[in-house]
Amino acid sequence: MTAAPFPKGLAPGLYAITDSKLLPDDKLLPAVEAALRGGAVLVQYRDKSSSSATRLNQARNLVAACRNAGVPLIINDDPELALRVHADGVHLGQSDSSLIDARHRLGDGAIIGATCHGDLTLAAKATGEGADYLAFGRFFGSATKPDAPPADLSVLANARQYRRPLTAIGGITTRNGSALIQAGADMLAVVGDLFDGNPEYTERQAREFSRLFAAHHPLFQPRKNIHDTFSNHQEP
Numbered sequence: 221m222t223a224a225p226f227p228k229g230l231a232p233g234l235y236a237i238t239d240s241k242l243l244p245d246d247k248l249l250p251a252v253e254a255a256l257r258g259g260a261v262l263v264q265y266r267d268k269s270s271s272s273a274t275r276l277n278q279a280r281n282l283v284a285a286c287r288n289a290g291v292p293l294i295i296n297d298d299p300e301l302a303l304r305v306h307a308d309g310v311h312l313g314q315s316d317s318s319l320i321d322a323r324h325r326l327g328d329g330a331i332i333g334a335t336c337h338g339d340l341t342l343a344a345k346a347t348g349e350g351a352d353y354l355a356f357g358r359f360f361g362s363a364t365k366p367d368a369p370p371a372d373l374s375v376l377a378n379a380r381q382y383r384r385p386l387t388a389i390g391g392i393t394t395r396n397g398s399a400l401i402q403a404g405a406d407m408l409a410v411v412g413d414l415f416d417g418n419p420e421y422t423e424r425q426a427r428e429f430s431r432l433f434a435a436h437h438p439l440f441q442p443r444k445n446i447h448d449t450f451s452n453h454q455e456p
């Protein structure tokens with residue numbers, strides 16, 4: 221089967237997802253900037269506990285940082301916040317507001333991602349409703365979301381038929397990530413093995429995830445504005 225297209229600035233690589241427990245207010249922006257320096261190709265602002273004023277302020281800061289790096293910023297759960305801060309899109313799960321409504325509000329240019337757990341029926345529905353990428357997981361035990369329903373690795377190959385970029389999530393580490401890329405994941409969505417509040421650690425981890433893509437994803441290209449070389453990349 222031919223490769224799925226990557227629309228709207230999506231690309232194979234690390235999908236960095238923030239977490240308000242691991243990253244209190246003063247640590248959020250430096251952590252995301254470090255993930256971007258390390259090669260993250262997509263960032264999701266995920267905060268289920270802060271006040272709306274804090275979320276607004278943090279989302280605005282992340283929009284600016286991601287725009288500066290040329291990387292799309294996705295807001296978890298909240299199309300209104302995405303609209304308000306001019307983020308690039310939203311991620312919606314099965315208990316969130318409707319994908320079709322979000323598309324109406326945000327427009328055709330927005331990136332909308334959909335949680336499909338391990339279920340191809342959900343993937344078919346999300347594709348029909350206009351999702352731009354499909355997320356599957358959790359593939360491994362996750363301290364961030366221990367109760368997320370488990371998914372089998374084989375769902376990734378089977379989801380190729382929907383011709384959307386495929387994201388894997390849940391307990392992903394620099395040790396187990398290559399198996400997911402080889403099984404068909406285009407993006408690895410990571411919280412715990414990326415963010416610990418220390419930007420140097422985050423940048424190192426992001427580089428390591430980017431190296432996994434350089435080694436295993438046929439379409440991976442290092443982001444143009446990163447001053448680094450990966451194993452399969454030569455500067456002109």
Ligand SMILES: Cc1ncc(COP(=O)(O)OP(=O)(O)O)c(N)n1
Binds near residue numbers: 334
């Ligand atoms: C990339 C990605 N995949 C899955 C999820 C989970 O979304 P959801 O099921 O809505 O759960 P919450 O994240 O809202 O707790 C995600 N956020 N991102």
Ligand SMILES: Cc1nc(C(=O)O)sc1CCOP(=O)(O)O
Binds near residue numbers: 356358364365368412
């Ligand atoms: C937010 C989320 N959603 C999941 C799902 O399976 O839908 S797993 C998950 C948490 C991902 O964090 P970590 O990389 O620390 O496991």
Ligand SMILES: [Mg+2]
Binds near residue numbers: 297
């Ligand atoms: Mg959600």
